[in-house]
Amino acid sequence: MPELPEMETYQVFLSHNVLNKPITDVEINREKSINKPVSEFILHVKGKTVIQVRRRAKHLIFELSSGQSLLLHLMLGGWMFLGNEENAPDRTKQVILSFGDLKLYFIGLRLGYLHLLTSDELDKELADLGPEPFEMKLDDFEERMNKKKGALKPILVNQKFMAGIGNCYSDEICFEARLNPFEKASNLNEEQTKSLFSAIKPVLTKAIEAGGYMDNPMYEGDKKTGGFNDNMLVYEREGKNCFRCGTKIERVESSSTKSFFCPNCQKSC
DNA sequence: AGGGCAACCCGGACGC
DNA sequence: TGCGTCCGGGTTGCCC
Numbered sequence: 001m002p003e004l005p006e007m008e009t010y011q012v013f014l015s016h017n018v019l020n021k022p023i024t025d026v027e028i029n030r031e032k033s034i035n036k037p038v039s040e041f042i043l044h045v046k047g048k049t050v051i052q053v054r055r056r057a058k059h060l061i062f063e064l065s066s067g068q069s070l071l072l073h074l075m076l077g078g079w080m081f082l083g084n085e086e087n088a089p090d091r092t093k094q095v096i097l098s099f100g101d102l103k104l105y106f107i108g109l110r111l112g113y114l115h116l117l118t119s120d121e122l123d124k125e126l127a128d129l130g131p132e133p134f135e136m137k138l139d140d141f142e143e144r145m146n147k148k149k150g151a152l153k154p155i156l157v158n159q160k161f162m163a164g165i166g167n168c169y170s171d172e173i174c175f176e177a178r179l180n181p182f183e184k185a186s187n188l189n190e191e192q193t194k195s196l197f198s199a200i201k202p203v204l205t206k207a208i209e210a211g212g213y214m215d216n217p218m219y220e221g222d223k224k225t226g227g228f229n230d231n232m233l234v235y236e237r238e239g240k241n242c243f244r245c246g247t248k249i250e251r252v253e254s255s256s257t258k259s260f261f262c263p264n265c266q267k268s269c
Numbered sequence: 270a271g272g273g274c275a276a277c278c279c280g281g282a283c284g285c
Numbered sequence: 286t287g288c289g290t291c292c293g294g295g296t297t298g299c300c301c
Binding site: 032077255 | 270271272273274277278279280281
Binding site for chain 3: 271272273274275276277278279280281282283284285
């Protein structure tokens with residue numbers, strides 16, 4: 001659910017708020033969220049500081065003063081809240097990292113996880129990810145896209161092809177590029193491949209600027225997070241009018257993934 | 270290679 | 286209010 005823009009928002013926010021503060025307490029309420037026995041995990045995390053928060057694809061990496069890292073993936077429905085015992089949301093918190101009175105709550109980690117890794121293990125874990133969309137070059141994108149035969153949507157959400165795009169933003173990107181998400185990559189001409197590439201960064205940038213499409217606030221009084229919910233052009237807009245041509249947006253489900261698109265102006269090739 | 274699909278997991282929304 | 290049911294959805298891995 002959280003995709004690149006949402007994780008980027010968390011990265012910036014946490015970089016401003018938790019760096020270089022000692023982790024005074026660690027609470028694990030769901031052992032499956034971590035990758036070590038609870039006592040070992042706590043031993044290696046408690047008392048350390050977070051010296052850097054990085055993002056890679058949909059992951060967040062908390063670099064600890066010990067040299068180890070915490071690798072976070074929120075998967076479906078996971079989110080974080082930075083606050084204290086008074087203003088924390090009334091939800092199940094799978095993991096809590098305390099920085100004195102300030103607490104970072106990890107909520108909704110069902111398939112999501114927070115893994116303690118050495119830098120070698122971290123590299124291994126992230127090795128298969130494709131390029132970051134913001135660092136991608138057109139010729140590289142074209143070259144790899146031209147080898148692809150399948151539909152655009154599965155390619156865009158494939159983390160090995162390009163890292164950080166999920167269900168929501170792939171639909172928005174296809175709309176922006178006026179391409180049908182089910183179109184086969186092999187049918188794209190050069191101009192269409194270019195317009196697909198050109199759609200990626202602006203869609204993500206706009207989403208980041210608007211606060212992403214998350215449901216939950218990052219801190220008490222947070223009004224910005226989720227601001228992109230109202231800026232979506234096709235995602236979750238089934239039956240509503242296309243902002244470009246007025247045609248009703250369609251929703252198609254295939255292999256348990258829903259896709260939204262305008263059947264008129266996202267023409268097949 | 271790519272499409273299809275099951276499994277993973279459980280909080281919380283919803284219905285009665 | 287209270288209990289049972291079921292959905293969501295990124296990722297992996299397996300099969301064809």
